Amino acid sequence: MKIAILGNGGREHAIASKISKSPKLQKLYCIPGNAGTDLIAENVELDFHNYESLLQFIKEKKIDLVIVGPEKPLVDGIVDFLSKENVKVFGPNKKVSQLEGSKIFTKKICEKYNIPTAQFGVFKTNTEASRYLENANMPIVVKADGLASGKGVYICEDLESSNKAVEEIFNGKFGLANQVLIEEFLQGDEMSYFVLSDGKIFKKFNTAQDHKRVGEGDRGKNTGGMGAYSPSGLINAELDKKIMTEIVNPTFEAIKDMGESYKGFLYVGLMIKNNNPYLIEYNVRMGDPECQTILPLLGTDLLDLILSCCDETLENQNILWEEKKSMCVVLCSNGYPDIFKKNIEIPNIEKIKNNDSFFIYHAGTKKKDNQVYANGGRVLNFVSISDNLKSSREKVIKEIENLNWDDGFYRRDIGYKIIDK
Numbered sequence: 001m002k003i004a005i006l007g008n009g010g011r012e013h014a015i016a017s018k019i020s021k022s023p024k025l026q027k028l029y030c031i032p033g034n035a036g037t038d039l040i041a042e043n044v045e046l047d048f049h050n051y052e053s054l055l056q057f058i059k060e061k062k063i064d065l066v067i068v069g070p071e072k073p074l075v076d077g078i079v080d081f082l083s084k085e086n087v088k089v090f091g092p093n094k095k096v097s098q099l100e101g102s103k104i105f106t107k108k109i110c111e112k113y114n115i116p117t118a119q120f121g122v123f124k125t126n127t128e129a130s131r132y133l134e135n136a137n138m139p140i141v142v143k144a145d146g147l148a149s150g151k152g153v154y155i156c157e158d159l160e161s162s163n164k165a166v167e168e169i170f171n172g173k174f175g176l177a178n179q180v181l182i183e184e185f186l187q188g189d190e191m192s193y194f195v196l197s198d199g200k201i202f203k204k205f206n207t208a209q210d211h212k213r214v215g216e217g218d219r220g221k222n223t224g225g226m227g228a229y230s231p232s233g234l235i236n237a238e239l240d241k242k243i244m245t246e247i248v249n250p251t252f253e254a255i256k257d258m259g260e261s262y263k264g265f266l267y268v269g270l271m272i273k274n275n276n277p278y279l280i281e282y283n284v285r286m287g288d289p290e291c292q293t294i295l296p297l298l299g300t301d302l303l304d305l306i307l308s309c310c311d312e313t314l315e316n317q318n319i320l321w322e323e324k325k326s327m328c329v330v331l332c333s334n335g336y337p338d339i340f341k342k343n344i345e346i347p348n349i350e351k352i353k354n355n356d357s358f359f360i361y362h363a364g365t366k367k368k369d370n371q372v373y374a375n376g377g378r379v380l381n382f383v384s385i386s387d388n389l390k391s392s393r394e395k396v397i398k399e400i401e402n403l404n405w406d407d408g409f410y411r412r413d414i415g416y417k418i419i420d421k
Contacts (some may be wrong), residue, residue, distance in 0.1 A: 003071060004044075007069030010363035011288040028042070051081050074091050101144075119183060121181075129182060142169070189273075191234050194290070201315050219415065230290070297322045299320035331378075331405065362380060
C-alpha cells in the first residue's frame with residue numbers, strides 16, 4: 001500500500017515508524033515530515049491545508065490511505081473533503097471533531113448526557129465573565145473555546161489573574177473569540193485515556209500520564225507536553241469501568257444521536273479524584289507526546305488497526321500490548337514555551353542509535369545539507385521501554401546527556417509521582 005501521513009511532529013514520526021514495519025506497506029510519504037521521518041519515508045514539501053494541491057498529489061502518487069496526525073486539519077474538515085473525493089482517510093469528520101474544536105461544544109454534551117466534569121459557565125462578554133468571577137472560588141480555570149495548541153488554558157489563583165486571562169482570550173490571543181469558558185478547578189491527578197473507533201464500535205487503546213508544565217515538579221507555564229509515561233499508574237479495573245460507563249459510552253451515544261459516526265483515535269483527558277473520573281477535555285487524535293510513549297508498546301500491526309477503522313471491521317482485531325513500561329522525555333529549545341531560536345544545528349545526533357527498547361522521535365526538526373536543525377519549541381522525543389519506569393527514565397536521561405546539545409533543556413523528573421515517591 002501507498003500511504004501518506006499528514007503532519008511534522010513527534011506524533012507523526014512515531015506513527016510513521018510503526019507503519020513502516022507493516023508488511024502491507026509499499027511506499028510511505030510524510031507531508032511535510034521532519035528530519036526523523038526523512039530516514040524512513042519520503043518527505044513532501046506540500047501545504048496540506050491547500051486541499052486541492054493535496055488531492056492532486058494523492059491522485060498522482062495513487063495513495064491508498066491518508067492518515068491525519070494533527071487536530072487543525074481534522075477540525076477544519078479535511079476528512080470530509082477527502083472522503084467526498086473517494087480517498088480513504090483515517091480520522092474523524094468535521095462535525096464530531098468539534099469535540100476538540102470547541103470546549104463549549106463538549107461541555108454542553110457533558111451537561112446533556114450527565115458526563116462527570118467540572119462545573120462551568122459560558123460567557124459572551126468581558127463584563128459577564130468579570131461579574132461571575134467576583135463571586136467565584138479560587139483557584140479557577142479560564143479556557144479559550146477553540147484550538148490553542150494546548151496553551152489556551154489558564155489556572156488562575158486570584159481575581160486579577162482571572163480577569164487578565166479573560167481579557168487576553170477576548171482580545172484574540174488564541175484567535176477570534178466570541179465566548180469564554182470558566183470552570184471550577186478540580187483537585188486530583190490527570191490521566192490520558194485513549195480509544196480507537198471504527199464508527200460502529202470502539203475499543204480501549206491504552207493509557208498514559210502527561211507532564212504539561214515546563215518546570216520540574218509540574219511548575220511553570222503550560223506547554224504542549226514535556227514528557228509522558230505509559231501505562232498510567234492510576235488505572236485499575238474499577239476506574240477503567242467507570243471511565244467507559246460514565247464518560248466514553250455516553251459520548252459515543254451523543255455522537256450517534258447527532259446522526260454521526262466517529263472513526264479514529266479519541267483522546268479522553270481526565271482528572272482522577274478518589275478513583276473517580278472527571279472529563280477535562282477531548283482530543284480527536286493521538287496526544288503528543290503520549291503517542292510517542294504508547295505506540296512502542298503496541299504489539300498489533302498499527303496499519304491493520306487503522307485500516308479496520310476505515311473499513312468498519314475493528315471488531316475483528318485484537319489489540320495486543322507488551323507488558324512493559326514506557327517513558328518519553330521531550331528535549332526542548334532553550335526559551336520554550338516563550339521565545340526560542342530556530343535553525344540551530346543539532347550535531348552528533350546520528351551517533352544516537354535506536355534499538356528495540358530505545359527510540360528518538362523527531363518533533364521540531366528539519367534536515368538541510370545532511371545536517372539536522374531544530375526549528376521548533378519541542379525538538380526531540382527520547383523514548384525508552386523496560387520493565388520499570390525508573391530504568392526507562394535513567395536510559396533516556398543518559399542518551400540525552402550523550403547528545404550533549406547545549407541549546408536545549410528537558411525535565412529530569414518525568415514520572416516523579418510514581419518513581420520518586
